[in-house]
Amino acid sequence: MTVSIWQEHATPLRARHQDVVIGAGLVGGWAATVLADRGRDVALVDARFPAAGASGRNAGFVMTNQREHYHDLVAQRGRVHARALFELVAQNVALMRALAERFGLPIEPGPVRLARDAHYASELQAWAEALDADGFEVEFGRTDPLDLGHCAFMRLPNDFCTQPARLVEAIVDASGATRYDHNEVYRVEATAGGRLCVLGRRAQIECDHVWICLNGYAGQLDPWLAQRVVPTRGQVIVTAPVTVRVRCAGISGLGYFRQLDDGRLLMGGARALFEADEYTAADWNTPELTHALLAEVRRLVGDDDLAMDRQWTGTQGFTPDRSAIVGTLPHAPQVAFAVGFSGYGNSMGLMAAERMVEHVLDGASPKPLDVARLG
Numbered sequence: 001m002t003v004s005i006w007q008e009h010a011t012p013l014r015a016r017h018q019d020v021v022i023g024a025g026l027v028g029g030w031a032a033t034v035l036a037d038r039g040r041d042v043a044l045v046d047a048r049f050p051a052a053g054a055s056g057r058n059a060g061f062v063m064t065n066q067r068e069h070y071h072d073l074v075a076q077r078g079r080v081h082a083r084a085l086f087e088l089v090a091q092n093v094a095l096m097r098a099l100a101e102r103f104g105l106p107i108e109p110g111p112v113r114l115a116r117d118a119h120y121a122s123e124l125q126a127w128a129e130a131l132d133a134d135g136f137e138v139e140f141g142r143t144d145p146l147d148l149g150h151c152a153f154m155r156l157p158n159d160f161c162t163q164p165a166r167l168v169e170a171i172v173d174a175s176g177a178t179r180y181d182h183n184e185v186y187r188v189e190a191t192a193g194g195r196l197c198v199l200g201r202r203a204q205i206e207c208d209h210v211w212i213c214l215n216g217y218a219g220q221l222d223p224w225l226a227q228r229v230v231p232t233r234g235q236v237i238v239t240a241p242v243t244v245r246v247r248c249a250g251i252s253g254l255g256y257f258r259q260l261d262d263g264r265l266l267m268g269g270a271r272a273l274f275e276a277d278e279y280t281a282a283d284w285n286t287p288e289l290t291h292a293l294l295a296e297v298r299r300l301v302g303d304d305d306l307a308m309d310r311q312w313t314g315t316q317g318f319t320p321d322r323s324a325i326v327g328t329l330p331h332a333p334q335v336a337f338a339v340g341f342s343g344y345g346n347s348m349g350l351m352a353a354e355r356m357v358e359h360v361l362d363g364a365s366p367k368p369l370d371v372a373r374l375g
Contacts, residue, residue: 002220003186003201013203017043017178020198020207022185022221025055026164026345027338028213029171031353035211036176038361043205044177045198047184051172054215054345056165057236057314059258059268061111061249062096064089064136064156067322067342069123071130077321083134084368085323090136092351093158099350100162103170109248110159114150116253121152128154146247148300161249161258164346180205185221188335196334209360212337213353215345216281216317224329228374229317229340231281236268237293238310244301254296264309267297279318285311318342320374324349326356327371336360338369 021032024046032044046052066073066085073082100107115121121142128140137157144150172179183200188210191197198205212218212225219226241263249258255269270292271278277286290311298306319325319340329335336359338352348369355366 003184007201009202015203016206017041018207019209020045020205021211021213023213024050024172025053026168026349027353029168029175030350031211031213031357032175032177034354034357042177043180045180045183045185045200049181051165051168054314054316055168057312058164059256059266060161060164062093062346063159064093065347066344069127071126074130081368086136088351089347092348095350097160100167105162105167108161110161111249111251111256112145113154114250114252115152116150124152124154146250210335215339215341216315218317218339222329228325229319230279232316232318233278233280233282234268234314234316235285235289236312237290237308239265239297240307240309242301254292257297265297267293281315283313285313316343324352324369325371326352326359326366326369
């Protein structure tokens with residue numbers, strides 16, 4: 001978000017910390033936790049509040065997956081890179097489950113990928129075989145476990161669903177960081193003493209290191225990141241309650257779905273139908289995409305009169321190769337970042353935060369997340 005001179009406090013709070021993490025979503029909350037666990041003095045800054053962005057606006061899917069199908073990833077970047085990336089994803093999913101259990105949050109069966117036709121059934125089979133060949137547990141079958149009219153499925157048994165906003169809030173609350181909510185950051189600048197100053201709407205914080213965890217909004221803070229991370233809108237609707245009980249969450253056709261405890265159905269996706277319009281940070285739903293989502297969920301449950309109850313959007317950050325990037329700004333090496341999760345923050349956010357911290361404080365390579373791969 002941008003900040004006008006009229007919105008900035010006339011006498012902003014002035015503070016000093018060792019580290020400032022910008023963005024109190026899943027990645028920022030975990031980065032703050034990792035830094036505080038090292039005994040560092042951490043400030044956690046957000047333009048609004050924890051989980052206000054994409055971390056609190058997704059479906060709550062925690063999946064052993066990335067944007068590219070695994071066999072496509074192997075073909076594009078080689079088996080060594082693909083396997084290393086998915087090993088990080090598997091660690092991330094396990095840690096997400098452990099945190100959900102620790103904080104007493106719901107853990108529901110993970111989404112099942114479903115094929116509506118023979119072509120996509122073959123795609124799922126190739127995907128499953130590639131995962132199995134590299135030692136990742138996966139199940140594939142030529143049936144429909146949800147009885148929704150599909151011809152094949154793929155399931156990864158470690159995947160699960162949870163309440164994403166409550167999980168992020170719990171992580172932030174337990175992080176040990178000093179919170180600065182409702183403090184939009186408009187600039188990070190060097191000080192005369194060789195430190196950094198994070199300038200926000202209501203607070204200005206001097207520090208040694210800055211950690212950018214803004215995902216789709218990263219480019220608003222630094223133009224170098226704007227060349228590598230494109231804000232991308234994700235649209236979601238929730239229907240009125242339905243009498244049909246869907247056995248677990250799924251990904252089918254145009255998008256993904258999950259039934260809530262009260263019988264309402266969440267449906268998101270359909271970006272491919274209007275892709276050029278969705279590379280934006282605009283926070284509003286569009287009638288055409290909303291109609292497509294509603295038509296898809298009506299098809300799934302066989303109810304042509306099913307009404308919509310809620311709708312919202314979430315801004316994701318897409319990189320050119322659809323994988324997260326970790327590194328430091330070449331023009332400001334004291335500023336690190338973990339951004340560009342391309343719709344899979346729940347699958348990689350914790351590991352990216354850890355790799356970012358290890359890269360800066362320990363000199364460890366963040367591969368396979370290293371931004372250098374983009375050139």
